[in-house]
Amino acid sequence: MKNVANATNYLDIDNKELFKIYSKDKDNKEVRNILIEKHLYLVNLLAKKYANKGVEFEDIYQVASLALIYAIDRYDIEKGYEFSSFATPTIIGEIKKYFRDKVWTLRVPRRVQELSKKISEAKVILEQEYKKQPRVEEIAKYIGCTEEDVLEAMEASYGYQPISLDSSSNDDSEDKDITLIDKIGQEESSFGNIEQRDFINKFMENLNELEVKIFKDRFFLDKTQSMIAKELEISQMTVSRLERKIVEKLRKEYEKNL
Structure with a gap:
C-alpha cells in the first residue's frame, strides 16, 4: 500500500521535480515509470515520422520507446537544458540506427x-x-x-x-567517384507522411507563428536551439522557454486525444 500511495503522490509532481528525485535515486522504479508514461507522446510523435518506410510501425515504436528509457536514465537535469531537447536526438538517432542495421537485409x-x-x-x-x-x-x-x-x-x-551504399555506382558515367548513396533521394523534410498529420495540424492551429516555426524546426527539421535562435535573432534561452511551452501544450493535447 505504501508504494501505491507514493506512486499516486508522484503523479502530482511536475517533470522537473520528478527528474530531480530520480537523479538522486536511480532505483526508484515508480518515478521512472511515471517519467516514461509522461513522455510516450514524444515517442509516438517521432516514430510516426518514420512510418511507411519499409518497417512495421510497432517495431519503430518499440525502438523509440527503448531510446526514451535510455534518455531518461542518462538525462542530467543539473545541466539546465530541457529533457525534450535531450531526448529528441537520442530517439531519432536510435531509430535511424535501427533502419541502418535492419532495413537493407x-x-x-x-x-x-x-x-x-x-x-x-x-x-x-x-x-x-x-x-x-x-x-x-x-x-x-x-x-x-x-x-x-x-x-x-x-x-x-x-x-x-547487401551492397554497400559507399560502393561505386558501376555505370558508364565519366565521374567514377559517384557512389550508390549519391543517387538516392533525400528524405522529404515535411510531415506529409505522418499518419497523424490531422492531429498535428489541429495542434498547430493553437500556436502562434513563432511557436509554429520552433515546433517545425525542432521536431521535423532536427535543428538545434542555437540554430533557431540565430535565425530568429533571439536568445537560446527564449527558444528553450518557448519550446518548453510548446511541449507542454502538445502533451496536454495528446492526453486529450487518448
Missing part, C-alpha cells in the same frame, strides 16, 4: 533460400565440368527446376549480402 521464403543453396552448389559442379560459367538453362536442367525459379533465387540471393 531482405527476407526471402525458405523455398527460395534452399533453391539458392542448390544453385550455388550446381554452379561449382557445372563450372568444373564445362570449364566456364554455366548458363541459367544448364543450372535449371541440372537441379530439375524451371529457368524462372533459378532466376528468382539468384535475384533473391543478393539479399544475403
Whole structure:
C-alpha cells in the first residue's frame, strides 16, 4: 500500500521535480515509470515520422520507446537544458540506427533460400565440368527446376549480402567517384507522411507563428536551439522557454486525444 500511495503522490509532481528525485535515486522504479508514461507522446510523435518506410510501425515504436528509457536514465537535469531537447536526438538517432542495421537485409521464403543453396552448389559442379560459367538453362536442367525459379533465387540471393551504399555506382558515367548513396533521394523534410498529420495540424492551429516555426524546426527539421535562435535573432534561452511551452501544450493535447 505504501508504494501505491507514493506512486499516486508522484503523479502530482511536475517533470522537473520528478527528474530531480530520480537523479538522486536511480532505483526508484515508480518515478521512472511515471517519467516514461509522461513522455510516450514524444515517442509516438517521432516514430510516426518514420512510418511507411519499409518497417512495421510497432517495431519503430518499440525502438523509440527503448531510446526514451535510455534518455531518461542518462538525462542530467543539473545541466539546465530541457529533457525534450535531450531526448529528441537520442530517439531519432536510435531509430535511424535501427533502419541502418535492419532495413537493407531482405527476407526471402525458405523455398527460395534452399533453391539458392542448390544453385550455388550446381554452379561449382557445372563450372568444373564445362570449364566456364554455366548458363541459367544448364543450372535449371541440372537441379530439375524451371529457368524462372533459378532466376528468382539468384535475384533473391543478393539479399544475403547487401551492397554497400559507399560502393561505386558501376555505370558508364565519366565521374567514377559517384557512389550508390549519391543517387538516392533525400528524405522529404515535411510531415506529409505522418499518419497523424490531422492531429498535428489541429495542434498547430493553437500556436502562434513563432511557436509554429520552433515546433517545425525542432521536431521535423532536427535543428538545434542555437540554430533557431540565430535565425530568429533571439536568445537560446527564449527558444528553450518557448519550446518548453510548446511541449507542454502538445502533451496536454495528446492526453486529450487518448
